[in-house]
Amino acid sequence: MGNRRALITGITGQDGSYLSEYLLELGYEVHGLVRRVALEDHRHRLHRIEHLLDRLILHSGSVENYPSIFRLLASHPFDECYHLAAQSFVGEDFEEGFATMSINISSTQYILSSIRELQPQCRFYFAGSSEMFGRAAAAPQDEETRFRPRSSYGISKVAGFELTRNYREAYDMFACSGILFNHESPRRGFEFVTKKIASGVALIAHGAQDHLTLGNLDAQRDWGHAADYVQVMWLMLQQDAPDDYVVATGQLHTVREFCELAFAQIDRDYRDHVRVDPRFFRPTEDIPLCGNAQKARSQLGWQPQRTFPDLVREMVEHELYRRRSELNSSRQTGLGS
Numbered sequence: 001m002g003n004r005r006a007l008i009t010g011i012t013g014q015d016g017s018y019l020s021e022y023l024l025e026l027g028y029e030v031h032g033l034v035r036r037v038a039l040e041d042h043r044h045r046l047h048r049i050e051h052l053l054d055r056l057i058l059h060s061g062s063v064e065n066y067p068s069i070f071r072l073l074a075s076h077p078f079d080e081c082y083h084l085a086a087q088s089f090v091g092e093d094f095e096e097g098f099a100t101m102s103i104n105i106s107s108t109q110y111i112l113s114s115i116r117e118l119q120p121q122c123r124f125y126f127a128g129s130s131e132m133f134g135r136a137a138a139a140p141q142d143e144e145t146r147f148r149p150r151s152s153y154g155i156s157k158v159a160g161f162e163l164t165r166n167y168r169e170a171y172d173m174f175a176c177s178g179i180l181f182n183h184e185s186p187r188r189g190f191e192f193v194t195k196k197i198a199s200g201v202a203l204i205a206h207g208a209q210d211h212l213t214l215g216n217l218d219a220q221r222d223w224g225h226a227a228d229y230v231q232v233m234w235l236m237l238q239q240d241a242p243d244d245y246v247v248a249t250g251q252l253h254t255v256r257e258f259c260e261l262a263f264a265q266i267d268r269d270y271r272d273h274v275r276v277d278p279r280f281f282r283p284t285e286d287i288p289l290c291g292n293a294q295k296a297r298s299q300l301g302w303q304p305q306r307t308f309p310d311l312v313r314e315m316v317e318h319e320l321y322r323r324r325s326e327l328n329s330s331r332q333t334g335l336g337s
Contacts, residue, residue: 002041003029004026004028004079004080004273005028005031005078005079005080006028006031006076006079006080006082006137007031007033007073007076007082008031008032008033008076008081008082008084009033009063009081009082009083009084009085009111010082010086010127011030011032011033011034011056011058011084012046012049012331013033013048013189014188014226015183015226015230015233016032016048016054016084016228017048017187018185018226018230019082019233019234020032020052020056020231022227022231023071023234024052024055024056029055029057030055030056031058031059031078032049032058032059033058033059033061033069034058034061034063034138035060036060036219037175037246040153043084045174048187048283059072059076063083063085063103063107063111064103064107067112067206069111070108070110073118073119074162077122078118078119078122078238078262079083080119080122080123080286081115081122082121082125082233083111083125083126083127083160084127085107086103086104086127086157087099087103087153088100091334097151097152097237098152099155101156101159104160105156105163106157108159108160108163109163109166111124111224112124112164112167112173112175116171117175120171120302123174123237123242124167124174124175124176125177125178125233125236126155126161126176126177127180127233127243128177128179128180129153129179129180130180130248130291131149131153131157132147132157132280133145133148133149133154133289134149135145135148136289137285138287139288139290140291140292141292142246142292142294143179143246143289143295161177164244164334167179172222174237174242175242176242177245178229178245178247179213179244179245179246179291180229180246180247181222181224181234181247181248181249181291182222182223183191183223183226183229184226185227185311185314186315186318187226189317191214193214193255194315195257195315196204196214197212198262198312199263199314200212200309201266201268202264202320202323204318205266205322206324206327207216210273212274212275213274213276213277215255215277215279215280215281216255216280217255217256217280217330218254218255218256219254220288220290221253221254221288221289222248222249222250222251222253222288222289222291223289223308223311224311225303225305225310225311227306228304228306231302232245232247232302235300235301235302236300239299239300245292245296245300246292246295247293247294247296247302248292249293249304249308250293251290251308252288254315257268257308257314259274261308261312261313263310265312265313265316266320287333318322
């Protein structure tokens, strides 16, 4: 397996970093497509893969630019391509979603078209999302559930899913889609509520703030761990035939539960520190997004390894460590000045 080559778009993101680690462990030669500005600013833009840089092969380019994708695929043979890159505006304001729609749909077609013309043997993975289900008509959702996206991001992901399926059926390409439900980790971005809570707990523990403001504490999510989910991406591309799979835990947890477990890590009661602001409430979700991953379990032999409490604990411990490191660094700087 040591000679196998994989290309990852979105390699600098949460999923890209975990997938890179996993493929490197399997002996892959791992390539990534990154913007030139990222190559010029390693510390900030490549921080999730900084520990892997001496083992990765990075190429300057953009998924928004067809010539750069075409040139890359024309000059480097790949066994597998994981298309994780996407603009992730999830708001319901479609006026603001023009760029999201344009980038996400075009990039998927650019890559699929280039693979078809240059490397038809290359296996392709498309990163779908539970946002494709949107205002779902039933729960839990599986591969047969109708898509009802309610955001530009969700619509762009449905389009990418359909493009992937059409290239598979029209051109006999090995192209799969993973419909991934919420997956978190210490590498999550600060715009996500799980990261906001974990970071807030660390700040409160160190006396940097005394409260945390959140939206609806009763909002429910199907939360898994990103490190578990990237493994199923790889499994999809190892099958005899391409197919699409829902990837989820099948368990719902509330933001309140996340807060309870997170504050318990520092022996605090979340009710003493969490404030609710209705401005952060999202539109009412009549039917929660909860995935049924039975197909992935039975056909791929996959199941998540980490529990919900494991996930919360890992995220909080990471933020506590990061905060301690920042404080120690600032003290040393102060002593040296």
